[in-house]
Amino acid sequence: MIKDPAIRRQLMWLILPALLLVLVAPLVLDTYTINILIRALFFAMLALTVDVLWGYTGYLTFGQSAFFGAGAYAAGLVFTHLGFGPGYVLLAAFLAVVAALLIGLITGWLSFYHGSTPLYASVISLVLPIVLTQVLFSGGTFTGSSSGLTGYEAPDLELETWFRLVGSALVVLTAFTCLFLRSDGGRILSAIRDNETRCSYLGIDISRYKIYLLIATGIIASLAGFGYASFSGVVAPELAGFVFGTEVIIWVALGGRGTIMGPVLGAVLIDWSSAYLSGNLPYVWKLFLGIAFVLVIVLLPKGLLPAILKWFRKINDATQQPKTVRLVLADTTQPAGLYTGLAIELKGVAKSFGSLNVLSDITFSARAGELVSLIGPNGAGKTTLMRCISDGAERGGGTIYIQGHDIKLAPPHQCVQFGLGRKFQTATVFDSLTVAECLRIARTRIETPSFSTRSTELHLPSYALEVLRATELDQKLDVVTNTLSHGEKQALELAMVLALEPRVVLLDEPTAGLSQSERSLIGRILVDLTSRFGLCLLLVEHDLDFVREISSRIVVLHQGRLVMEGTVREVVDSDLVKTIYSGSLGHA
Numbered sequence: 001m002i003k004d005p006a007i008r009r010q011l012m013w014l015i016l017p018a019l020l021l022v023l024v025a026p027l028v029l030d031t032y033t034i035n036i037l038i039r040a041l042f043f044a045m046l047a048l049t050v051d052v053l054w055g056y057t058g059y060l061t062f063g064q065s066a067f068f069g070a071g072a073y074a075a076g077l078v079f080t081h082l083g084f085g086p087g088y089v090l091l092a093a094f095l096a097v098v099a100a101l102l103i104g105l106i107t108g109w110l111s112f113y114h115g116s117t118p119l120y121a122s123v124i125s126l127v128l129p130i131v132l133t134q135v136l137f138s139g140g141t142f143t144g145s146s147s148g149l150t151g152y153e154a155p156d157l158e159l160e161t162w163f164r165l166v167g168s169a170l171v172v173l174t175a176f177t178c179l180f181l182r183s184d185g186g187r188i189l190s191a192i193r194d195n196e197t198r199c200s201y202l203g204i205d206i207s208r209y210k211i212y213l214l215i216a217t218g219i220i221a222s223l224a225g226f227g228y229a230s231f232s233g234v235v236a237p238e239l240a241g242f243v244f245g246t247e248v249i250i251w252v253a254l255g256g257r258g259t260i261m262g263p264v265l266g267a268v269l270i271d272w273s274s275a276y277l278s279g280n281l282p283y284v285w286k287l288f289l290g291i292a293f294v295l296v297i298v299l300l301p302k303g304l305l306p307a308i309l310k311w312f313r314k315i316n317d318a319t320q321q322p323k324t325v326r327l328v329l330a331d332t333t334q335p336a337g338l339y340t341g342l343a344i345e346l347k348g349v350a351k352s353f354g355s356l357n358v359l360s361d362i363t364f365s366a367r368a369g370e371l372v373s374l375i376g377p378n379g380a381g382k383t384t385l386m387r388c389i390s391d392g393a394e395r396g397g398g399t400i401y402i403q404g405h406d407i408k409l410a411p412p413h414q415c416v417q418f419g420l421g422r423k424f425q426t427a428t429v430f431d432s433l434t435v436a437e438c439l440r441i442a443r444t445r446i447e448t449p450s451f452s453t454r455s456t457e458l459h460l461p462s463y464a465l466e467v468l469r470a471t472e473l474d475q476k477l478d479v480v481t482n483t484l485s486h487g488e489k490q491a492l493e494l495a496m497v498l499a500l501e502p503r504v505v506l507l508d509e510p511t512a513g514l515s516q517s518e519r520s521l522i523g524r525i526l527v528d529l530t531s532r533f534g535l536c537l538l539l540v541e542h543d544l545d546f547v548r549e550i551s552s553r554i555v556v557l558h559q560g561r562l563v564m565e566g567t568v569r570e571v572v573d574s575d576l577v578k579t580i581y582s583g584s585l586g587h588a
């Protein structure tokens with residue numbers, strides 16, 4: 001399954017010593033310590049799921065405990081009320097999965113619908129364990145109310161066997177998580193964390209990804225809870241509670257979020273030391289934990305165990321080192337000339353913010369192979385028009401067709417499906433990813449990425465390849481983007497948009513902040529895109545010389561209205577445009 005020998009070797013370096021430790025540890029540890037560690041290993045699985053959601057995807061969740069509690073209660077309820085046996089174990093495990101699926105679906109849908117904010121999603125994750133705990137409290141004798149369920153029959157295994165079983169499961173889970181997070185598909189999580197907006201405008205349905213991820217991590221957390229209840233013979237509402245959910249966040253933060261190994265070690269070490277401290281210092285151990293948390297957040301924001309993590313990071317970094325990626329010309333799925341109608345058509349587009357009419361009755365169209373520039377003084381409504389074209393929910397009135405598709409209320413990722421690409425004024429790339437990874441993420445819509453491996457080939461359409469070659473970014477495929485210059489980031493973003501194989505591209509001030517030579521290069525590239533590759537470009541630009549050099553047609557906006565449309569010569573020679581730019585025209 002693991003094709004890459006380097007990754008296979010490096011994973012073996014992690015797995016074999018860890019498995020050896022798991023096998024040997026019960027021979028040297030006392031019963032009390034083994035007992036504590038088994039509990040901690042279950043909690044480490046939960047911490048791992050929080051790390052994937054928070055550390056890698058940027059979704060701060062207090063609600064993973066609810067999944068853990070749901071799995072624990074699936075076991076507790078089945079073993080208490082139905083009985084114990086292999087069939088009941090399977091039934092309880094099945095119910096744990098179903099419960100996680102349902103909770104994940106409902107919570108995910110509430111948290112990640114189009115337009116919801118990260119804060120809103122975190123608030124929902126706070127509400128979830130509170131609601132679930134109340135349900136358990138009000139369950140009477142069925143759920144055991146505040147006392148929970150105890151004394152039910154559970155698997156009668158030796159303590160050492162439990163330890164080896166849970167320890168091995170944690171090692172395997174950690175290895176698979178490593179593999180997933182470093183795969184081409186797994187890198188999408190980091191892209192979402194870095195820049196959700198850019199992901200949407202690359203055609204990625206973020207809500208769907210997050211819901212799937214919440215369900216998958218929820219199922220793992222729930223199965224960990226199921227295992228914990230089977231081992232301990234006790235379930236209590238606190239297992240599903242908000243306090244426990246917050247404790248997990250502390251373990252992850254202390255261990256080092258976004259590092260895979262950090263949260264695992266954090267959960268095991270903190271839970272294990274807490275067990276000893278709570279016995280020896282019953283009243284002050286939580287204070288110690290709190291102080292440690294504050295100190296780590298202030299002094300070591302990346303985690304408590306940098307020395308240990310350093311060793312693991314070396315392995316992490318080694319596996320994260322991108323292999324040399326080979327650029328390959330892609331089979332373009334939409335050959336030029338496939339659609340012969342208007343590339344883009346706007347009819348009576350309107351937009352207002354409260355009583356302020358920002359756009360009124362904007363009607364124009366553009367064909368494939370045209371480079372239409374949208375000009376107008378500051379506040380004319382150019383960027384607002386770009387937003388209306390790329391997000392169906394933005395406009396207040398009128399109709400927009402992209403390649404004949406009425407965008408209606410389509411969100412950005414659906415507008416991309418119609419053949420639209422949008423480049424923002426400020427370059428939006430993924431800061432923690434390499435140039436190649438950014439481009440691969442841009443290909444997600446066209447080539448479904450692998451969720452277990454990383455490809456050594458990067459398929460791009462010819463025009464995206466030309467941008468990379470012209471700007472020499474093809475020599476920097478393995479470079480992390482936060483080290484690129486402003487001009488390189490602009491070029492990379494353009495290449496990412498072109499990797500989508502769009503037929504209509506919106507460009508908002510692509511030359512802002514660029515040097516004269518970079519500006520000329522971008523100008524040549526844009527002309528090529530229209531004349532050689534037949535793309536339709538809609539350009540917002542303040543630099544009128546640049547507009548004059550490259551445009552096939554110009555549309556002039558003033559105070560939210562389309563006041564003129566014509567050839568470069570017609571517009572440049574127009575008295576109306578001169579008046580608008582001199583500022584002496586009030587209302588067109």
Ligand SMILES: Nc1ncnc2c1ncn2[C@@H]1O[C@H](COP(=O)(O)OP(=O)(O)OP(=O)(O)O)[C@@H](O)[C@H]1O
Pocket residue numbers: 353356358376377378379380381382383384385
């Ligand atoms: N979210 C918003 N809420 C209220 N008013 C807004 C909002 N966004 C834009 N506006 C207003 O809409 C008008 C048009 O803004 P827009 O940014 O589209 O103009 P522009 O032509 O792109 O200007 P510039 O060239 O300076 O970028 C401005 O008066 C602006 O203040």
